[in-house]
Amino acid sequence: MKKKQDSKSSAVDTRLKKTAQTGFRKKGAVQLRDVIGSTLTPLCRKQGFASSDILRFWGEIVGPQFAECTEPERIRWPRRDEAQGFKPGTLVLHCEGAQSVFLQHEQATIIQRVNAYFGYPAIDRIQILQRPVNAKTPKRPDPLRPLTLTEADALEHQIEGVKDDKMAEALRRLGHAVLARN
Structure with missing residues (x-):
């Protein structure tokens, strides 16, 4: 009898381990944003981002003026010693040609917005690279129908x-x- 219970509990443990490894449950649906967000996070960390949120919400962070013409590439963090403590990083942005001049004048504002998004002084400089941007224009909702x-x-x-x-x-x-x- 005890052997049956042990085999049952090991089967449950195996299922739980598989669920923990894959992120999927056997029954019930998992939202796509949860699966994609957790999948992209390791890739974003290689680029210096703490998570993929800055990429997803870039348009809201910088505002409509720079949402379509800029795109974050990475955050370059400086090497640090234990004695020095935390040092803010450099945000590397792609920007389309003519807009880079306007972006240079608004650097302080963008730094403030990015730091406000993170909740701490994460960056202190912006490096602008003039390259084409793959940003997509946000889809506007359809106009509302008139009420009866x-x-x-x-x-x-x-x-x-x-x-x-x-x-x-x-x-x-x-x-x-x-x-x-x-």
């Missing part, structure tokens, strides 16, 4: 108790977006 008369009346009826005009307008826009998409 009954939907518009129901929305106005729900908002009528709000006294602040700005709040009422914000609730009206939110309600329009929710009703138009459903």
